[in-house]
Amino acid sequence: MSNDETPIRFGIIGCAEIARKISRAINLSPNSTLYALASRSIEKAHNFAIKNNLFSDSLKIYGNYSEILDDPFVDAVYMPLPTTFHLHWAILAAEKKKHLLLEKPTALNVEELDKILDACDKNGVQFMDASMWYHHPRTGKMKEMIVDSKLFGQVKAIHSSSSYAPGQEFLENNIRVKPDLDALGALGDAGWYCIGAILWAMNQTLPTTVTALPNVARNSAGVILTCSASLYWEKEETVATFYCSFIAHETMDLRVYGSNGTCYLYDFILPFGEDSASFNFTSGAKFVDLYIGWNVKPEVVEVTSQLPQEGYMIQEFASLVKAIKFSRSKPESKWPHTSRITQLVLDAVNKSIDTGFQPVHM
């Protein structure tokens, strides 16, 4: 098998629900293969493999996280562990020279993330967080239209939301709201996407200030269930707001307001369906005479895709890993940078909440 045909061998560390989706994507992506699975017990890993039709003679099953990292045939790991465990296991993975696809939120704070990124850097492994939507071809098409200064102009304002309402049992007991597991709560789980989308629209530049809004709700353990914030870019005079929640109806909004155009969609994190995805775009809208209507209606831009978005993510990640493994390329710095500024803003939102909604200067 030539290098071009050698698939990247993935190990999955932690058999979380989301790993079902990623294991499917690893098998769908043409340049990767699911090589190994690890859980805290052999049985759990085994059952996961059977339940998801992953079981085969070639699949390695590990009953702990250390052994999978010691397996020399594992090129890369996907790590959907609770956030608290990222620091330890992500650093260890990097030290074992495993390329790292890490679930979001990447860490409890940027100090932790920096330790992870340092470890990746020192060990020459690729880092990427597992925010899938960046990799959908729709996202690229939107960017192409937003950066077109004639079509869209400058970004003036952004609004995003990420919410779902999984119910009372979840709000007290799910790992996403446990202070010792995912202490960032809805901000880390749902807000991560909003912050990421806003920074994406602003070409990954940090805002001047970040200010949380007062609608913070917490569960009995003090973990955030709902919050909002505003971000402000002083030079550009651009404002962004977001809303994230575990107690509101499912939404995934991104709305980008430009000086000459508007771009929006309601399923930016997870497309309504896998077969096609779309967004709305309006450019050069004006009132018609007598103010009885608009000259244009929003155009629906459809984007076809060959893979689900997580398949594109795996394909992109695996191709970066292949370039490092076979062509001595350097890891792509765009992805750690993207994660890092998302985490920085997330930390700022938390800090603003903790200081009574004071603006945090970045």
Added chain:
Amino acid sequence: MSNDETPIRFGIIGCAEIARKISRAINLSPNSTLYALASRSIEKAHNFAIKNNLFSDSLKIYGNYSEILDDPFVDAVYMPLPTTFHLHWAILAAEKKKHLLLEKPTALNVEELDKILDACDKNGVQFMDASMWYHHPRTGKMKEMIVDSKLFGQVKAIHSSSSYAPGQEFLENNIRVKPDLDALGALGDAGWYCIGAILWAMNQTLPTTVTALPNVARNSAGVILTCSASLYWEKEETVATFYCSFIAHETMDLRVYGSNGTCYLYDFILPFGEDSASFNFTSGAKFVDLYIGWNVKPEVVEVTSQLPQEGYMIQEFASLVKAIKFSRSKPESKWPHTSRITQLVLDAVNKSIDTGFQPVHM
């Protein structure tokens, strides 16, 4: 002619561009008629009538605002004057027992508005601000669906925008940005709608706090060209944000996030076209298995209408006036209340801006 068939006789005070649209609506509405026009000169009023095909033998033309108010046959006046002149002319209209349809923003501040409302109250005349979108049947249909607790649940968050980019000449010279004419700038002109829409979604209850966001832009005379704010209802834990601007692409967004549903539209102030109007509604959305899509897509709810929305506004206003005139009804208090809390929040946004974006407690 029986009372039921007698149309309400409107006088228009000020031949602004928007009066073209309202004069058309007065003629379209079945219970009203355009009886008189006043401008600062006879010629201007005359030309306006000719240009808009309003001229007839029965149309009275006045070259000043006082005379039209002295005409005993004028039942009601529509007043699209610059905001600075509202206090004087609106009070005078009320004292002359003219029912008052006043353009927004209603006044430079709530103290002024209260004087206008007091005058209307004392003189038993109907007050309404000329925000047309409240009267579109689409708005009623949305409300019906939002208040359905099964379908929508509780309102958790709201986002609204109102923007357009009329160009550089406008930004320095239009009456909407002149400190001596419309000192409230984009906040008064465009932000009025956002605040109104947010309060509409919250059943006209005042927020606990109002906080402006830092993206304030002004012209050389100091008039606001762009601003944003957040509103917070403590008891309901509901947050709202809005963005208004004279320097961003044309938008008219309203997005209401509920605990079990989402309602949104992009042309809430002025429908894309007059023939039909729609909004999007989603209820009970969930991830499908494996998180590869949604169980439901937003439903497009189409609402047909017999009149343009400003026609419905005139019809509603005229029917209230008829009830007062012929059936000794009291003026409907809903409309002054709606205007007043909108103005209160607008004032709070201004105060928050002036105090360096401090929260204003309502």
